[in-house]
Amino acid sequence: MFTLFRTRKRARRKVAAVGLVAASGLGLLIANFAGTDSANAAETHSGVATHFDGVAPDGGGCGIPPAQIESTNFVALNVWNTPGKFAADLPRPVPADRADIKGDWDNGLNCGRWVRIKLSAFCSVPNTGAPGAGICKGGTWKPDDVNGATLDAVVTDSCGDGNEWCRSSKDHLDLSTSSLSQFTLDGKQLGDLEKAGKWNNREIDWSFIPAPGYSGDIKIGFARGAKKDYSPVLITHLPNGIHGVEYFDGSAWKQGNMTGDNGQRYEIQPDSAAGGHYRIRVTDADDKPLNGGREYSFALPDGCAPCSNVYTGVDYTTSGGGTGGAPAAPSAGSSGSGSGSPSAPSPSASASATANGTPPAAAPAPTPQAAGATGCSADMKITKSWPGGFTADVTVHNGGAAVRGWKTSWTWPDGLTVSDSWRTVLSRSGNTVTASNAPYNGALAASASTTFGMTVRGQAPASLPSPSCAPTG
Known part of the structure; x- marks a missing residue:
């Protein structure tokens, strides 16, 4: 069975930026952690770093198109943790009974969160990351003059490739290529580390942090294909990630379904039988109601029958809740993207999808087809x-x-x-x-x-x- 996820747009990693030392001829010394606690912002992760060109026009693993990503500094997390094993067709999302192979992606539950990355040792040789090739094979780890440089980046994509980086280092980060020129050390920006020959094969330490300099409120938009009976929404500009979206169906609050493991894309239902109007609440990465349980009310734009753009932003009004850790939004808020103009059409390696989505409002069951009269x-x-x-x-x-x-x-x-x-x-x-x-x-x-x-x-x-x-x- 195929599950839902998105892939990167790549000329796959132009340099091999990898990580932990190869330990004997039998395997790899991998820095792993006991779990993938999405809400544990204090934990320091130690892994390896690579880079990729960017997400596809329809969005990365979190479901967010390029124009709606908050920063050009963004990262992908590993879907699976299978050191030395590179099998294809692993389950995605990872089921509870296979938690032992779950990577820091955590089935999309770390989408929209921010990480602080600190550079560590530099490997003396490059490698391809090919399955079985090891990490920093044939090289040694050395400090250099950019050790300790830091960067803040937002999680927006997933790494599910069958290579050493995405399988053998659970705490590996795949950074946007554009972010390689944004690291700072002692208050100074270092410039393009790749062009300077200082990116090849680096170890890193990183941890989750609250969104830096956060102000305002969330942004809401409909995904391509949204219509009255199928309403996937994309939630961005989050102060502390997202673990759930509830919608009001006219009588009760119900849990929206994440589309596969696209962690910032949820499928919701309207608040009346007429359709087209919605009320939602959001839960953050600490499993707390965002802004004290604030409700966001908005409508499906008239042109969405269905929505043809990769993202169609909506204005909303708010009610209830508190300010949380950020300034309160005005009573009439904006998603910040107006009509949600899409990225210019270009090659896409991903598409939104749902095999387990929230069904539309139940319709009367039809009379079964007579045998032989298929039509x-x-x-x-x-x-x-x-x-x-x-x-x-x-x-x-x-x-x-x-x-x-x-x-x-x-x-x-x-x-x-x-x-x-x-x-x-x-x-x-x-x-x-x-x-x-x-x-x-x-x-x-x-x-x-x-x-x-x-x-x-x-x-x-x-x-x-x-x-x-x-x-x-």
């Missing part, structure tokens, strides 16, 4: 492509009687692999992919249709496969 068809189209990948939508059409569920299937040419998916539950066997309905979009009345999507690694084929389609109830 089900599906078509696939590419929505965006770039060298090495593409996104595609599959639309399922019900041309017969009402159905309770559906399933499609197709076979990729060699070299194609689905990395992300949304509004469906995927499985694969070899090159064959089977996509079934999510819990909330299986019921299709006669002549109704629904669409799901995916991100695919590999060159887009000249001719797409034609998915088969069948009802499942």
Whole structure:
């Protein structure tokens, strides 16, 4: 089963910035910690540092597009902690019974938090980070004149690659390339460490901190595809991360579902049957109600049917709660992004998705499809492509009687692999992919249709496969 996550936009790490010493020929000396306590801001983590070019236009692992990231200084945390083991298709989000392989990403629960990074020793040789190659193999660790330099950065992405950095050093940080010129030492900015030859292979210490210089209030926007019956929101400008979003459904407060492990993207429901208006409350990384339980009220913009931009910011009003650790927002607040103009279209290695999202308001159950009278068809189209990948939508059409569920299937040419998916539950066997309905979009009345999507690694084929389609109830 595929789960939801986003990937980086990379010309993958131009230099090998790695970390802890190789210990004998049998393994690695890895600095690990007992747990991934998201709320423990005091703990110091010791790991290695690499860098990456940036997040994809639709957003990084936290679900936030580039234009909405608070700083050009941002980092990715490791999804998994599997020293010396580089297997593909590990579970994501990591289930409770596999907590032993969970990295500091903590299933997205550290998204939107800030970290303070301090540089330590420098490895005398570079390496590729290739599986089994070790970390700083063949080199020694030495102090240099930038030891102790610091940088504050926000967590916005995840590192799930099958290499030494992302698997063998649980407390590894992958820094945005732009941040390498922002380190300071004794109050002085050091300039571009990579160009100065001072970035190659560094150890680091880091810890979580409150958002530096925080003022104002959170920002709220709808993700691409949001509409009245499917309402994913993106929460940014957080004073201390985010662990949950509650929404008021008109009668009671309910917990919104995080989209996969996209830690700043939550799926909510409107506060009335008419749809289009919402009330939410946010929980921070200490599992405390943000701003004393402040409520944020806002509406789906008229143009969102669905929202076509990667981010559509909204204005909101507030009520209740307190000021928390930040100045109180005015009664009419703004998400800070107006119409939420998207990034210019460009190659994307990620897409928003939901296999376990909050279902829309329950609809009357349709009469099951009669056996043999399927009337089900599906078509696939590419929505965006770039060298090495593409996104595609599959639309399922019900041309017969009402159905309770559906399933499609197709076979990729060699070299194609689905990395992300949304509004469906995927499985694969070899090159064959089977996509079934999510819990909330299986019921299709006669002549109704629904669409799901995916991100695919590999060159887009000249001719797409034609998915088969069948009802499942």
